[in-house]
Amino acid sequence: MARLVVIGGDAAGMSAASQVRRMQPEREIVVFERGSYTSYAACGIPFLVAGLVEHPDKLIARTPEQFREKYRIQTMIRHEVLAIQPKEQRILVRDLEKNEERQEPYDELLIATGADPVSTGFAGEESKNVHLVNTLVHAEAINQALSSGGEVRHVLIVGGGYIGLEMAEAFLLRGLEVSMIHRGPEVMTTFDPDMARHVSEALRQGGIDLHLHTALEGFTHQNGRVSAVLTSQGSIAADMVVLGIGVRPASRLAKEAGLALGPKDSIRVNELQQTDQAHIWAAGDCAQSFHLVSRRPVSIALGTIANRQGRIAGINLGGGYATFPGVLGTSIAKFMDCECARTGLNERELKQLGRQYVQAQISTRTLPRYYPGSSAMHVKVLAEKGSGKLLGVQIVGGPGAAKRIDSAAMALHAGLRLDELINVDLSYAPPFSGVWDPIVTAAKQAMKEV
């Protein structure tokens, strides 16, 4: 049977490989992974640093050995793919242990190379105490630095996105002083500032030294160590710097092989996860997705999407047929007791698309006011002007607030209008919710503007 080669041994690659194995017990499947780990929960890294997860092993869903033995997938770690040669249907691979290069043929190739952290572009970025948080290796480096005898007291986080939020919590839980710089007017740029301000406030109240409107401009560094971070608002001393300024699709191999690219240089794929070149597929953070609300291709690096795209690619590579309908831009994060989640489009995105919309924002409670543990919950609902079709929801609030985004995601996916949404029979009991669901209350408010 045709030889399947997969580049990248994490979420998308291994989801696809396992799916093919389930459908084709005899298929030859070879995976090349540059690093030493396969299929680990990269999203769990901040919680490993926080000490909430005891050991890096807990984040590994399956080891290379398990893939080799249980799934009979030839899983080659420490193998870096250097080039794809589509005409010859082969790749050039370097064995990083033996330092040898060789060619490997494929009948079908899946690119699942993930995403690479964005570089700051400033000298000093490579210093020993400047850290990324994208791989288990990075997490281990941070943990090692923190446990080596009280040298680190003050951490500076660059970027107030999901990673920034989660790392701020992690360092607080480790008893450190934490500063954060963020370029925009509020943290969490994927939210509208009028919602994100509640998150900025929570960071400050949690003890984070937060600098908004503050851009990174360089590092003060000497002998491989950074002692301060230079910003548009002055210099901030720090014992450790963590970069959480985002990732970019790792699409260099695809680009050099002449594959068509989409937004942020993500690899262009169709609904089956096929690229524009025969026998080459792509899935995960390196590939584009179709946004179901904007109806445009987007590049979103998230584990859920990677797993689902990998599964779809696997079904098609395994002789079945499946399509990936697209994404809604759903995401969720928390800092201590402040949770936030969003789905669909925000105001900035709607304006960029030139869409006519209405919006409503409400502040209510996660639970009835009389019930213990009730806390503030803010909801913003965006809908199409005229039709009232739901376009997006943002939530910021206390424990239990954010996961409610899933009901909004279902409504968005199904294309519900506000007047339909407000009549859905949602669950109510005092330990779980007020009698009027907060999303419904916001939707009722927004209806007045439609």
Place this chain on the structure above:
Amino acid sequence: MARLVVIGGDAAGMSAASQVRRMQPEREIVVFERGSYTSYAACGIPFLVAGLVEHPDKLIARTPEQFREKYRIQTMIRHEVLAIQPKEQRILVRDLEKNEERQEPYDELLIATGADPVSTGFAGEESKNVHLVNTLVHAEAINQALSSGGEVRHVLIVGGGYIGLEMAEAFLLRGLEVSMIHRGPEVMTTFDPDMARHVSEALRQGGIDLHLHTALEGFTHQNGRVSAVLTSQGSIAADMVVLGIGVRPASRLAKEAGLALGPKDSIRVNELQQTDQAHIWAAGDCAQSFHLVSRRPVSIALGTIANRQGRIAGINLGGGYATFPGVLGTSIAKFMDCECARTGLNERELKQLGRQYVQAQISTRTLPRYYPGSSAMHVKVLAEKGSGKLLGVQIVGGPGAAKRIDSAAMALHAGLRLDELINVDLSYAPPFSGVWDPIVTAAKQAMKEV
């Protein structure tokens, strides 16, 4: 303007009255309420008994005075309506304070009489230490009995439904010994037994002396006090008995006035909340609802439905136009750390309707296994054989499990099929969920049977 009379001053009645007031500032609105309270959170009663809510006042959303002064709604408490005379467009009312009867005319009448607890039919039920939990008066009676010096050590709860569960928790938190008898094979009859067994197990593990397959057969009583409960499995001694065996629509007035009735003698209404007689409307626990999955009328007594039906009736009575599309049978409850929720139809209901269905049940975790606080979560998904259309979801699990039912309710309302459901972009981050949503995992399992 036409005189609006409302019978019943709780969720449905006061939602409607307030809605009309917002639309018609000058409308004459008169509400007759048999009891002394208006608009209180009846669902909060178990938590008042538990001591989680400090004072009964906290459960009162608005007092009769507030309705009179802020909303200019003539709110007559301690007034019992004795009869409706549709031809004469008037009602017969007794002022319970003055012990006087009088006639009151109406141009439009809204019946919002709620539901009455079902009687056991056994002598001794009226004893001082046998309690209902349907009104604030009942809650105060229980609290008084518990606080009068250690007389109550052992409480027996009849019925393992929502009220039974919540009261079991309340009495445990008050430090009492609790027994529960339940007629069926497992508690929570609105769930399938294969899911409800997890709830029975949680009750037992929580220290409840649980007797399943056990029917109430009478009371041992003397001098107005019950000393033991007689059951199909023998006698059980108790210092206090709490009845949680369900409610029935309070539709006697409507029946005597010749209005058409539906399931369980609930008042038949159309989508506008109109009864079959001119100028008479009904909303809340006394009225029927249309079930969107079975496509049949049902009688479900829940505060959310009452509020929403009241709002719809109010819009129509106030000169607007709105329809109540129907319900999904969504409900949620918890006992200590065991949460449960359901939406749509269960297997028993599907069999009764003769529907062809497939089902899948999975046991997974609320959070990734490596994340602190991760606990067991069981999900059952039911779908139409052939089409794969979602028919129902049941969830039992640890903290954070049950509220996820809302995304299933949205999917049900929108008529999603399993193959659509599994591709919805739901939220994921380790503090909130595993990378594969439990409902999606169950749906993927069920798809194999479609």
